[in-house]
Amino acid sequence: MNTIIPIASGKGGVGKTIFTANLGITLAKMGKTVIAIDLDLGSSNLHTCLGIKNRHPGIGNFIYNKGISLESLIVKTDIDRLYFIPGDSLIPGTANMQYFIKKKLIKAIQNLVADYILLDLGAGTSYNIIDFFLISKTGLLVTTPETTSILSAYAFLKTTVFRMLFRSFPVKSKERELIHNFLTERIEGTDNSFITLTNLLRNISPESGDYGLKQIADFYPRVILNIGRNKQAITLGSKLRQICKKNIGINMEYIGFIEYTELVSASIINRSAIMLTSPDSQFARALRKIAENLINITYLEKPTLYDFGEDLENLDNFI
Numbered sequence: 165m166n167t168i169i170p171i172a173s174g175k176g177g178v179g180k181t182i183f184t185a186n187l188g189i190t191l192a193k194m195g196k197t198v199i200a201i202d203l204d205l206g207s208s209n210l211h212t213c214l215g216i217k218n219r220h221p222g223i224g225n226f227i228y229n230k231g232i233s234l235e236s237l238i239v240k241t242d243i244d245r246l247y248f249i250p251g252d253s254l255i256p257g258t259a260n261m262q263y264f265i266k267k268k269l270i271k272a273i274q275n276l277v278a279d280y281i282l283l284d285l286g287a288g289t290s291y292n293i294i295d296f297f298l299i300s301k302t303g304l305l306v307t308t309p310e311t312t313s314i315l316s317a318y319a320f321l322k323t324t325v326f327r328m329l330f331r332s333f334p335v336k337s338k339e340r341e342l343i344h345n346f347l348t349e350r351i352e353g354t355d356n357s358f359i360t361l362t363n364l365l366r367n368i369s370p371e372s373g374d375y376g377l378k379q380i381a382d383f384y385p386r387v388i389l390n391i392g393r394n395k396q397a398i399t400l401g402s403k404l405r406q407i408c409k410k411n412i413g414i415n416m417e418y419i420g421f422i423e424y425t426e427l428v429s430a431s432i433i434n435r436s437a438i439m440l441t442s443p444d445s446q447f448a449r450a451l452r453k454i455a456e457n458l459i460n461i462t463y464l465e466k467p468t469l470y471d472f473g474e475d476l477e478n479l480d481n482f483i
């Protein structure tokens with residue numbers, strides 16, 4: 165069975181793609197088979213960070229051509245055990261992906277054979293991106309220590325938990341209707357909006373309320389603090405954990421702190437990954453620690469969620 169690790173961020177430009185490329189290399193060097201998939205459709209650039217020329221057919225081919233499998237798009241990299249599936253700059257972007265395409269793509273990703281499948285996602289809180297994040301209970305969220313980035317990470321997690329609750333109940337169920345109304349009427353309840361919501365679910369049935377709470381408790385995102393420049397970064401990072409616990413009720417965990425380093429821009433210019441050129445750098449050490457953490461996680465099981473359902477499309481304008 166594969167382990168799928170989605171890599172997301174609330175705000176763009178926080179280092180997701182650099183991180184994904186180097187994590188892929190690290191896991192491969194540790195003996196794992198890895199497929200890194202560029203899902204930042206519309207502005208794909210994972211190939212650059214992996215030092216691969218952009219001349220291979222990408223996900224657009226799988227989406228638009230019936231006979232083409234996702235596997236057939238896998239490209240071998242120069243690193244043993246590391247494979248890559250290119251994105252596509254010509255399609256309108258993951259955020260705009262149609263329902264049936266998303267369904268087809270998620271299914272194909274789940275069927276790929278590898279130890280680890282890394283998903284380099286686009287930034288933002290669109291439901292399409294979140295549905296890829298929800299392939300796993302323990303997706304990775306990258307943020308920088310800047311307030312704007314931390315707030316976007318918080319917004320991302322909040323929207324993700326709403327979406328997860330929504331998808332915890334079947335299409336067209338009373339519970340979904342309630343969650344939909346809760347969001348669209350913006351019954352904010354500020355600090356404890358999720359508690360209010362689970363209490364409302366409890367009015368439908370005690371089981372529904374309990375199930376909602378259990379789903380929240382089982383959700384365990386992991387956060388990478390990237391481009392840290394000083395100790396203050398860690399203080400800011402711990403604020404995110406506090407507000408997530410207090411306002412959403414989720415336990416998020418930091419599994420890595422990566423310092424700012426000029427090696428990153430040099431590696432992009434030279435198209436050579438830091439893990440290969442500077443394996444003893446702080447950056448490389450941080451990546452190895454994160455990879456070890458990920459390998460040691462014992463419960464990366466998939467969340468039990470229902471289909472998104474076509475009726476959801478119109479929800480995208482809310483939250």
Ligand SMILES: Nc1ncnc2c1ncn2[C@@H]1O[C@H](COP(=O)(O)OP(=O)(O)O)[C@@H](O)[C@H]1O
Pocket residue numbers: 173175176177178179180181182183390391392422423424425426428429432
């Ligand atoms: N640890 C780091 N140190 C210095 N610069 C970094 C670091 N991580 C990322 N960057 C810079 O941030 C920019 C955005 O990185 P990228 O991986 O493309 O972000 P994203 O995929 O989140 O949009 C890169 O051009 C890179 O120069």
Ligand SMILES: [Mg+2]
Pocket residue numbers: 180181182204209284
């Ligand atoms: Mg990117």
